[in-house]
Amino acid sequence: MAYETDVLIIGAGPTGSTTALALANCGVRSHIISRGNWMADSPRAHITNQRANEVFRDLGVAEDVARYASTWELMGDTTFTTSLAGSELIRMRTWGTGDDRRGDYLRASPCGMVDIIQPLLEPILFQKAAEKGATFAFNTEYVRHEQDADGVTATLRDRLDGREYTVRARYMVGADGARSMVVDHLGLPIEGQMARAGTVYTVFNCDLTKYSKHRPSILNWIVTPDASFGEIGMGLLRAVHPWTQWIAGWGFDISKGEPDLSPEAIIPRIKVLIGDPLVDIDIVRTSIWYVNQAYVTQYSKGRVLCGGDAVHRHPPSSGLGNNTCVQDAHNLGWKLAYSVKGWAGPKLLESYSQERAPVGKQIVLRANQSRLDYAPLNACFRVPGAENPVAAGIARFRDPGPDGVAARKAAQAALDLKQTEFNAQGTEMNQRYESSAVIPDVDAKPEEWRRDRGLYHQPTSRPGAKIPHAWLVDRDGLRMSTLDVTGRGLFTIVTGLAGGAWKEAALRLDLPFLRVVVTGSPDAQDLYCEWQRIREIEEAGVLLVRPDGVVAWRDIEGTPDASAALDRLSAAIRTVLDLQ
Ligand code: FDA
Numbered sequence: 001m002a003y004e005t006d007v008l009i010i011g012a013g014p015t016g017s018t019t020a021l022a023l024a025n026c027g028v029r030s031h032i033i034s035r036g037n038w039m040a041d042s043p044r045a046h047i048t049n050q051r052a053n054e055v056f057r058d059l060g061v062a063e064d065v066a067r068y069a070s071t072w073e074l075m076g077d078t079t080f081t082t083s084l085a086g087s088e089l090i091r092m093r094t095w096g097t098g099d100d101r102r103g104d105y106l107r108a109s110p111c112g113m114v115d116i117i118q119p120l121l122e123p124i125l126f127q128k129a130a131e132k133g134a135t136f137a138f139n140t141e142y143v144r145h146e147q148d149a150d151g152v153t154a155t156l157r158d159r160l161d162g163r164e165y166t167v168r169a170r171y172m173v174g175a176d177g178a179r180s181m182v183v184d185h186l187g188l189p190i191e192g193q194m195a196r197a198g199t200v201y202t203v204f205n206c207d208l209t210k211y212s213k214h215r216p217s218i219l220n221w222i223v224t225p226d227a228s229f230g231e232i233g234m235g236l237l238r239a240v241h242p243w244t245q246w247i248a249g250w251g252f253d254i255s256k257g258e259p260d261l262s263p264e265a266i267i268p269r270i271k272v273l274i275g276d277p278l279v280d281i282d283i284v285r286t287s288i289w290y291v292n293q294a295y296v297t298q299y300s301k302g303r304v305l306c307g308g309d310a311v312h313r314h315p316p317s318s319g320l321g322n323n324t325c326v327q328d329a330h331n332l333g334w335k336l337a338y339s340v341k342g343w344a345g346p347k348l349l350e351s352y353s354q355e356r357a358p359v360g361k362q363i364v365l366r367a368n369q370s371r372l373d374y375a376p377l378n379a380c381f382r383v384p385g386a387e388n389p390v391a392a393g394i395a396r397f398r399d400p401g402p403d404g405v406a407a408r409k410a411a412q413a414a415l416d417l418k419q420t421e422f423n424a425q426g427t428e429m430n431q432r433y434e435s436s437a438v439i440p441d442v443d444a445k446p447e448e449w450r451r452d453r454g455l456y457h458q459p460t461s462r463p464g465a466k467i468p469h470a471w472l473v474d475r476d477g478l479r480m481s482t483l484d485v486t487g488r489g490l491f492t493i494v495t496g497l498a499g500g501a502w503k504e505a506a507l508r509l510d511l512p513f514l515r516v517v518v519t520g521s522p523d524a525q526d527l528y529c530e531w532q533r534i535r536e537i538e539e540a541g542v543l544l545v546r547p548d549g550v551v552a553w554r555d556i557e558g559t560p561d562a563s564a565a566l567d568r569l570s571a572a573i574r575t576v577l578d579l580q
Contacts, residue, residue: 001151004167005031005135006340008154010142010182011175012039014118015308015325017125019173021059022333024132026489026547028340031167032129033140033156039126040118042285043203043240043247046218047075047095047319048121049428051466053111055330058487058549062111064124069114070218072097074242077217078422080377082394083275084211084220084237089381089397092415094219094422101423108429108457109469110481115218117240118322142181145172147303171336171349172304175329178292180310186301192294192364194313197230197371198254199289202266205245205282208274212243223381225390226272229253231371232317233378235273245284248273254290261286291315291371295364299353307332312360317370318421320363323428328356334489334547335437338577343513345578347436354435363427366454370421376414380407420454429457433464437546437576439553440464461536466549467494470530475522482531485517485524486545491552493569496520496539499558501565508566511573513547544572552576 007023009016012034023030048056048069056062075095081088095113096105105112130136137156143164145154152172157164174182183190220237227235230251238247248270252259259265263283271277292313299306307328309321332352338344386392397407420427430453434440440463450458459468467486471479486492490513495502497520506516519526520539526532537543540558542565543551553572559565573579 001153001168003151003170005029005169007031007171007173007336008152008167008169009033009173009175010154011177011308011310012036012122012126012136012138013175013177013308013325014045014122014125014322015310015329016173016175017122017129018055018059018326018329019175019307019333019336020129020134021061021125021132022330023337024129024134025059026334026337026341027133028337029133029135030129031135031137031169033137033142035139035141035159037138039122042287043117043119045118045316045319045322046115046238046240047323048114048116049319049323050105050109050111050113050425051429051431052323052326053114054109054466054483054549055326057111057483058330059128061124061128064128065116065121066114068120068124069116070239070242072112072114074216074239075113075115075218077215078219078221079215079217080221080223080234082224083222083273084208085275089223089394090411090415091215092418092422096423096425098423101425104425104456107469108425108459110471110483121322142176144185145182145304147172152303170303170340173332173336174304174306174310175308176310178309178313180306182304183296183306183310186304186306188296188298188301188306188311190294190296192292192313194292194294195254195290196293197291198252199230199249199291200252200259200261200266200286201289202248202270202286203240203245203284204248204270205284206274206279207244208246208279209243211274211276212239216242218242222273223390223394224272225388226269227251228390232374233382234374235269237273252288258288261288291368293364293368295357295361297357297361299357299360300349305332305336305349305352307356311357312364314364314367315371316367318363318367318424318427320367320427324359324363327359327431330548331356337489338513343577345580347578348576351435351437355433355437359431366424366427373417373420376410376417380411380414424454425457426452426454431466432462433550435464436578437552438464438550439572439575441554441556459534461534461543461551461554463551463553465551467543467545467551468534470526470534471528472519472531473525473527483549487547487549489513489547490515491547491573492517492545494519494543494545495541495558498538498540499542501540501560501562502542502558502569504562505566505569508562509570509573514573542569544569544576546576
């Protein structure tokens with residue numbers, strides 16, 4: 001049976017659209033379906049971290065994302081306040097914008113952070129993928145699938161006329177979100193718990209510039225008796241379009257069923273969070289979402305592979321949702337492309353789950369832990385047993401007496417704990433893969449973490465880590481990152497001027513997906529000596545960097561012997577790609 005497409009992708013959210021773009025960049029056909037009429041119609045994910053921006057840079061959409069996003073600077077302070085207009089209790093420098101962290105973030109990546117909502121992000125990915133040949137069908141529902149040794153036959157339903165039809169593809173991707181039918185149909189193993197808490201979420205228009213402009217802050221936590229239920233125990237005012245569109249959120253008791261979501265019930269509560277009864281609130285939509293803590297431990301079965309919220313389901317705390325989806329897709333895209341092109345054996349696709357499932361588990365646990373970590377902060381703002389614990393807690397926090405001193409002192413430690421949510425560059429950037437597509441160093445010792453693994457990025461060229469960022473200089477004197485001369489759908493060998501044997505080996509191999517970068521050459525000058533400082537290999541050594549920027553193998557010392565280099569390089573490539 002002929003294939004109608006190479007890869008059928010179920011779901012047009014960040015996971016599906018990024019997968020389509022990665023495939024399109026490699027010249028591989030994909031067809032994306034979504035049961036929706038269009039892409040995301042509510043803000044949902046915002047925080048876009050450095051690693052996700054590196055993925056966008058690699059896929060060629062970073063400039064478009066930056067054009068539509070709120071800037072890194074606007075993400076600046078996170079406030080803990082009695083209301084947006086009211087007096088503040090504590091402020092925190094977040095997302096790497098603090099004086100103590102800015103250098104860490106700038107050193108780690110050519111990309112900063114930005115804040116972009118899904119209705120703006122998804123069309124960027126969609127448009128670029130479509131321009132490069134991906135096809136899309138909205139109002140189209142996945143019904144079921146069957147797979148055999150050569151491909152997948154999926155039954156789809158056109159929601160406009162109810163007609164069912166089949167599509168034959170070499171592979172299928174389940175990117176169908178947290179209620180994934182594809183994961184259910186495959187019977188993939190899931191651990192954890194769904195819907196363990198609930199949140200009311202209202203998007204509204206209201207010009208609050210006068211309360212925000214002086215302290216740019218996209219996240220404001222409101223300490224008030226009116227929104228003190230649940231683990232976080234505070235209300236949220238989250239800027240969508242600074243400072244005229246917002247999200248208001250607060251926890252509710254799921255044991256009592258769904259709360260009243262009528263404007264009459266919602267608007268007074270939002271006014272309390274703002275602290276100004278006279279503002280005009282135009283509600284765009286109110287919904288509720290549930291806090292999940294669930295992860296799939298095996299992401300694929302045969303020719304069907306799943307990614308994104310389908311396999312990791314967790315709350316927005318730490319802002320890891322969309323970011324992780326995009327990275328799943330980046331990991332999967334090139335592996336599917338190489339499999340379709342016949343450049344890889346079956347083990348390459350198996351490495352997707354080996355690499356991403358541990359990351360999925362880690363971020364599900366991290367996001368849920370970030371909610372629990374509000375407890376010490378809440379304790380500073382509450383007096384248990386008081387008639388109104390939060391009101392009494394706020395009064396105590398300002399009291400000059402010993403109870404106030406103790407509460408303010410405790411707040412400092414409580415804020416230090418929140419660094420693990422709001423300045424967690426390590427959580428975002430320190431992924432390490434162990435799989436069949438990574439060859440560890442001979443006699444590799446466990447990595448030593450020089451600073452806290454969750455808070456600080458640690459650059460390394462150890463196999464399984466992404467290539468460290470360093471600024472190189474091109475022939476015209478322009479700066480470019482080591483990330484700019486690797487990736488882009490190709491394998492790259494990175495060596496120095498003394499590594500001529502590797503260049504010769506690569507030329508002799510003559511593979512369509514292999515390029516060579518010689519640092520120190522006119523095209524990749526290491527003028528700042530940054531690369532030399534962090535590369536962890538000798539100048540005659542070599543890194544084999546995968547299309548997703550991950551170091552697959554390295555030879556630290558190198559060899560002057562071209563035929564030895566050829567043997568080592570071709571053996572490494574055969575192992576990583578599972579070629580006989
Ligand atoms: P996503 O759910 O986005 O997309 C699923 C796709 O599959 C859709 O196109 C859907 O139409 C399609 N689909 C589903 N079933 C189908 C079927 N049977 N047939 C055909 N198509 C089907 N994250 C974060 O990092 N920060 C944040 O602040 C927030 N905030 C937030 C708020 C709210 C209210 C929600 C619901 C979610 C968040 N998130 C978040 C999470 C973030 O939105 C989430 O991680 C990503 O959207 C997941 O992207 P996916 O592409 O995996 O699934």
